[in-house]
Amino acid sequence: MTVLVVGASGYLGRSVVDAFAARGVDSLGTYYSNPIEGATRRYDFFADDPADLPLDAVESVVFAAHVERTDHDFETFAAAAERFVAAVRSAGPRLVYTSSAGVFDGSGSRYDEATPATPKSKYGRRLRRFERFVAAHDDSSVLRADYLFGRSRGSLDRRLARTRRLVREGRRVPYYADMWKSPCHVREAGRALAVLAGSDVQGVVHAPTPRTSAWAFHRAGMAALGERPRLVVPEPMPDDPTLHRDTSLSSSRFERVCGFRPRSVVRALRG
Template identity: 60%
Template sequence: MTRGVLVVGASGFLGRAVVDRLRERGVETRGTYYSNRCDGATRRFDLFADDPTRLPLDGCDAVVFTAHVERTDHDRDAFVDRVERLLAACGDRLFVYVSSAGVFDGDAGRYVESDEPAPKSKYGRRLRAFERRVVDRVDRHCVLRPDYLFGYSRGRLDKRLSHTRERVLAGETVAYFDDMYKSPAAVTEVAAAVAAAVVDGVRGLLHVPSPRTTAFAFHRAGMAALGLPYRRVLPEPMPDDPTLHRDSSLRSERFVEDVGFRPRSVWRVIRSQADVPATG
């Protein structure tokens, strides 16, 4: 039985949902924040400036890392060094790292866990570097890869759908790529997968195989689910830009069996949360 969990990045969009889900499952949590202190996140921690040996790890059997650090301006060597220091400080505790579909090049899509990552962005390369250190240095670990997080976390809608909502409510039209494919993952369902790793013993590499859709269809379905004028969301083609990920969709060889549910579409998720105030 897990006694306690430290959530690094507990004040973030995903971190808040992880804290809430772990509490629902009877797990004691404590958490860190970088800039915004909140319920469940009371210890400030900067991966690049603070000593990880001073993290409040006493009584914790597991560490969940949800902090968004891979887009940092620090050079790669500094990034890797701080990741390694963190992992060393965590000792033999279970370590759950929430990565992303960004470790793939986005050329093929429908990636499964056994597909070899080929990141083509700085962000993706740092995700992959973090993953490798976790796998190589931590005996008990789980690396989760979701894509395109969305939904409500403590009553706040994600920034993607919030931006679209603001535009359509203002009477504007907004266009999204109808040939860019994603597997949008509900933040609450990713949090449930994290809890499965902590409480139920799910280990190794695990994709969150949410239904594949285009960026355009995602935003239009989201607006429809919110009861807003979804026809103001228009399709447009992707530009000829090799740095863009044309298809980062995910499948899984084990998610449903290990975690116990099948991830839902944006329509089903948002409609099921229709009574949640839209305060994002």
């Protein structure tokens, strides 16, 4: 089996490539600006023709590129996403798309796969549109994961890296104690994507990691990294309708499909 990882040079993509390697699966990878091991083919999602990618040479495609937060307008994004999925459908390989809990508006809690998407941000609306294109492909799956964290080939995620830097400076770092997430370790997300790429599972799968507040996440992260968690302090969310109060995820499928249970922040960082 050979797979194509789009966005293989990115934070998540590196862990996806490594997960395939651990399973003995050959992968080809794309990069946008920085070629690295496992990502040697340049690809611009918005400018390049996806039909020029080696889609005929692979059995599965994993889309791990972070293209939903660019400055392109919605119509340009949607056209690029539709073009990409159409190229994969024409060539025939399986497609696995990486989405997130951003498709939900945050007014609920512990969203499962049956919960309709209710995006309220530009990011969420783009995720939902891409998901809809993917769903039109007969052999496809979507992994939704929230708040990716941890080290990918030694590089710590930007959230925890920022908190660690401020803690080391001796500064108090406030985070919302009433904003709820389901933080997923990047290597566990990569592992799940590798499993889905080699399966015949269809539709959406959530990464159901333990529900925790943004404050508790950073506090636990500092403890696991050997820093001073007491400098991470709680504060309440402001009355801001653009914020997502709760994007925690649950799943009736993940453990059965992927064969493992995602770990807590401390266990994942120390493991």
